[in-house]
Amino acid sequence: MNLEDLKLNITDIIANDDLAVQDKLMEICTFLSNNVPYYNWVGFYFANHETKTLHLGPYFGAATDHTVIPFGKGICGQVANSNQNFVVPDVTAQDNYIACSITVKSEIVVPLFVNGINIGQIDIDSHTIDPFTEADERFLEFVNSEVAKLF
Incomplete structure (x- = not known):
């Protein structure tokens, strides 16, 4: 599995005019979880800057x-x-970690920017210790650059 090979699938999901924005985001989450073995939970969080x-x-x-x-x-x-990527190789070593599940061993979070403003992020949990590389960071930055086109 090569992350570069998955980029075309992401652009195809974004370009699908038959899907609403929320459905495209769900499709991306499902696709990533099903195609990257160590992406065990994939989700988007969106910022409310007022609150x-x-x-x-x-x-x-x-x-x-x-x-x-x-x-x-x-x-x-x-x-x-x-406003920076955060890779956590081992969640037990993080003081400011919110435990979602006992099975989560590592996490990567990459901010989502639209017009220079951090509107949210993609968050990925893994059941494997230290699986995320710089290739994951670059790939998820690409995913977010495509997602930003929806807003």
Whole structure:
């Protein structure tokens, strides 16, 4: 499995005029989870800058209680403040980690920018310790650049 090979599928999902925005996001989450073996939970969070909270959007994976996350809390909340990718090779080593499931071993969060504003992020949990590489970061930046076209 080569992440580069998946890019065309992402552009095809974005270009599908038969799907609403939320359906495209769900399709992306499902596609990524089904095609990258160590992407065990894939979801989008969207920012409300007035309340300084993130709100869960479409996702694929186990149900989560974390539907609203304050900026600064957990990995996602930190990315909302920093506007930077955050790769966590081992979630047990993070002080400011919000545990979603005992099976989650690592996490990657990449911010989603529209017109230079961080409107949200893609969040991926893995049941594997330290699976994420720079290739994952670049690929997820590409995914978000495509998703940004929807807004």
